[in-house]
Every structure is written in C-alpha cells, then in structure tokens.
Amino acid sequence: MSNYAPLEVSFIKGNGCYLIDDKKNKYLDALSGVAVVNLGHCQQDIVKAIQDQAAKLIHTSNWYQIKHQQNLAEKLCKLTDMDRAFFANSGAEANEAAIKISRIYANKKNIKNPIILTAKKSFHGRTMATLSATGNDNVKKGFAPLLEEFIHVDFNDINAIKKHINNENIVAVMLEPIQGESGVIIPDDNYLNLVRKICDNNKWLLILDEVQTGIARTGKLFAYFYNNITPDLLTIGKALGNGVPISACLAKGNAAKLFTPGSHGSTFGGNPLVCSTASKVLDIIKRDNIANNAVKMGDYIACNLKNKLVSSEKIVEIRHKGLMLAIELNQDCSSLLQQALDNKLLINITGKSIRLLPPLIINQKQADILIAKLVKIINEL
Numbered sequence: 001m002s003n004y005a006p007l008e009v010s011f012i013k014g015n016g017c018y019l020i021d022d023k024k025n026k027y028l029d030a031l032s033g034v035a036v037v038n039l040g041h042c043q044q045d046i047v048k049a050i051q052d053q054a055a056k057l058i059h060t061s062n063w064y065q066i067k068h069q070q071n072l073a074e075k076l077c078k079l080t081d082m083d084r085a086f087f088a089n090s091g092a093e094a095n096e097a098a099i100k101i102s103r104i105y106a107n108k109k110n111i112k113n114p115i116i117l118t119a120k121k122s123f124h125g126r127t128m129a130t131l132s133a134t135g136n137d138n139v140k141k142g143f144a145p146l147l148e149e150f151i152h153v154d155f156n157d158i159n160a161i162k163k164h165i166n167n168e169n170i171v172a173v174m175l176e177p178i179q180g181e182s183g184v185i186i187p188d189d190n191y192l193n194l195v196r197k198i199c200d201n202n203k204w205l206l207i208l209d210e211v212q213t214g215i216a217r218t219g220k221l222f223a224y225f226y227n228n229i230t231p232d233l234l235t236i237g238k239a240l241g242n243g244v245p246i247s248a249c250l251a252k253g254n255a256a257k258l259f260t261p262g263s264h265g266s267t268f269g270g271n272p273l274v275c276s277t278a279s280k281v282l283d284i285i286k287r288d289n290i291a292n293n294a295v296k297m298g299d300y301i302a303c304n305l306k307n308k309l310v311s312s313e314k315i316v317e318i319r320h321k322g323l324m325l326a327i328e329l330n331q332d333c334s335s336l337l338q339q340a341l342d343n344k345l346l347i348n349i350t351g352k353s354i355r356l357l358p359p360l361i362i363n364q365k366q367a368d369i370l371i372a373k374l375v376k377i378i379n380e381l
C-alpha cells in the first residue's frame with residue numbers, strides 16, 4: 001500500500017554504523033532504523049544469539065511457560081525497579097497495554113468516563129487508541145472518530161496538568177520523557193518529578209512511554225533514571241531487540257496486578273527468539289558501557305556542531321540528551337533528507353529540525369564524519 005514513500009535506496013548489508021546499498025555504496029547511519037539498532041547493525045553477539053536460539057526453538061505460545069520470557073521479565077524489572085512485564089511486538093502495542101491497564105484501573109474505581117492526560121506534540125503509536133493518545137493532528141487526519149478519553153496538555157507545563165486535579169475522571173498521565181517524533185523536545189529537569197507528585201497526590205497512574213528514549217538512547221538505560229522517580233507503567237520497544245520485534249509494558253505495584261488470565265494477550269509477544277535476543281541486548285548494554293558512550297559521543301557531536309555552525313544564521317537551536325539530537329533551523333529543511341542521502345548519510349527531518357539517532361556505539365572518527373557531512377549540507381541549504 002502507499003502509506004510509505006521510501007527514498008530511492010535499498011540496503012542489502014549492515015555493519016555497525018554503516019549500511020551498504022545494492023550498488024555497493026556505503027552510508028553512515030545516523031538514524032538507526034529510527035532508534036532501533038542502538039548496538040549497531042548486525043552486532044556479532046546479537047547475530048549469534050539469534051542464530052543459536054533460532055536453531056533451538058523460535059516460538060511456542062503463551063499457553064505454555066516460556067523460560068526466556070520469565071528471565072527477561074526478571075532482568076527488566078530488576079533494572080527498572082518495576083514488578084511485572086507484559087510482552088508485545090511494537091511500541092504501539094506496549095502503549096495499548098498500558099492504556100488497557102488504565103481502563104481496568106478506572107473501572108475498579110467506578111469511573112465511567114475515564115480520561116488520560118497526554119501531551120500536545122506527543123507520539124504514542126498508530127493503533128486507534130495510541131493514535132487517540134498522540135498529540136499530533138497530522139497523523140490523526142482521516143481517522144475520526146477517535147477514542148475520546150484523552151485530554152492533551154502542553155508538554156513541560158506543570159500548571160497545564162495541575163488544572164485538571166479536580167476532574168474526577170482523570171486516571172493517568174501518559175508522557176514521553178523526551179518527545180522524539182516532534183523533534184527531540186527536552187523538558188525541564190524537574191518536570192517528571194513534579195508530574196509524579198501530582199499523580200501520587202491524586203492517585204493517577206504515571207505512564208512513561210520510553211519506546212524511543214529507552215535502552216540507553218539518552219545516556220541512561222531509561223530517561224526517567226535522570227529523575228528520582230518510578231512510573232506505574234513503563235513502555236519499551238524499538239531498541240529492546242536491536243531489530244528483532246519486541247516491546248514490553250512493565251508495571252509496578254497495584255498497576256501490575258490488574259491484568260488477569262484472559263484479559264490481554266499476543267500470539268507472538270514474548271516468544272523464545274525475541275526474548276533471548278532482548279536479554280542479550282541488555283547484557284551488552286551493560287558489558288560495553290553503552291550508556292556512557294551515548295553521553296560522551298552525544299556531548300561531542302552537539303558541542304562540535306555548535307562550534308562549527310556558530311556563525312550560521314540558519315541555526316535556531318541544537319538540542320540533545322545522550323545520542324538523541326536535533327538541530328532546529330529557521331526554515332523548512334525537508335530537502336536535506338535527499339541532500340544527506342546524496343552525501344551517503346541517513347538522517348530524519350521533523351518540520352524545521354534535523355533529528356539524529358545514531359547507533360550508540362558510534363566512535364569519535366565516525367562522529368567527525370557525521371559532523372562534517374552535516375555542516376556541509378546545512379551550509380549548502
């Protein structure tokens with residue numbers, strides 16, 4: 001179907017930060033399949049883990065116990081201070097699970113018209129519920145009627161949330177710790193702490209969507225580690241499997257007890273292949289100090305871009321947290337997508353911003369190449 005408009009390039013091989021097309025051209029990947037291959041393309045331990053598990057057992061069913069799933073759940077819960085996990089196959093499905101848990105929570109409290117507060121300019125997925133949660137009218141166009149149980153508030157504005165404390169229908173607040181799809185929008189350091197407090201005081205669930213920010217992208221395993229809080233529900237996807245489709249909704253406390261046998265499910269979710277791969281991803285993140293590299297290289301790239309573009313009147317702002325970066329320009333820059341491709345560089349454009357999500361294993365030499373290519377195409381714009 002024509003829901004995608006792919007660029008004129010087809011890749012046949014990947015290695016670390018590089019992709020090779022069918023004409024043997026080599027591209028520097030500063031997008032990571034949109035924050036998915038955080039460990040780089042075809043990381044050898046991941047390839048081996050997939051091969052080994054594929055040769056043993058790929059899929060059974062959640063009608064039987066799956067040791068790999070239990071192990072991964074325990075590992076994730078230990079790392080995040082959460083209690084239980086539900087596994088699915090995409091970010092949207094993880095968020096869908098969190099929304100369904102909020103519904104059960106509301107029904108138990110006898111709230112007939114439950115409402116979840118979400119942020120303007122947020123992105124939570126493309127299923128009907130997650131689309132309704134999303135705060136971007138462009139992706140919603142043509143799909144009305146949507147679910148009415150979401151109120152969208154300004155991101156990074158604590159008063160916009162406080163305004164609703166007397167609304168007895170509110171059951172949860174759902175946020176990305178850093179908004180990714182809208183161009184790397186980073187809130188104030190204390191924002192999530194304040195949101196957590198409001199949720200506690202009002203018995204609202206705090207749902208953090210770390211589908212894009214998770215798995216060391218921002219320089220910590222999860223972005224909320226920068227705050228002194230734990231969410232009630234945490235959704236993860238994208239880089240959890242480094243390219244193998246797996247996502248999870250983790251839950252804590254009361255929220256972890258709301259699903260009961262039969263209340264939710266997924267045929268593929270949490271099968272032996274994806275769980276053993278994700279488990280290996282978490283091991284490598286720790287073993288190779290991947291989060292530290294994300295901080296170091298994120299600072300290096302941002303700092304050098306600022307220095308090299310300091311005299312460019314086109315630059316409005318350069319934002320970053322770890323290796324989640326955006327260069328905001330004073331003009332539409334959609335033409336840079338093709339310009340970058342012509343220069344053998346893969347990036348993303350969101351409105352007036354260039355978004356960069358390179359693999360977290362990027363080294364200084366590769367970062368220098370990235371910086372040089374970016375400066376060139378921005379100056380030529």
Ligand SMILES: Cc1ncc(COP(=O)(O)O)c(C=O)c1O
Nearest residue numbers: 090091092123124125180211212
């Ligand atoms: C924050 C966030 N949540 C959810 C999603 C949806 O994930 P998926 O495309 O795997 O359904 C995305 C995808 O970009 C995302 O960035």
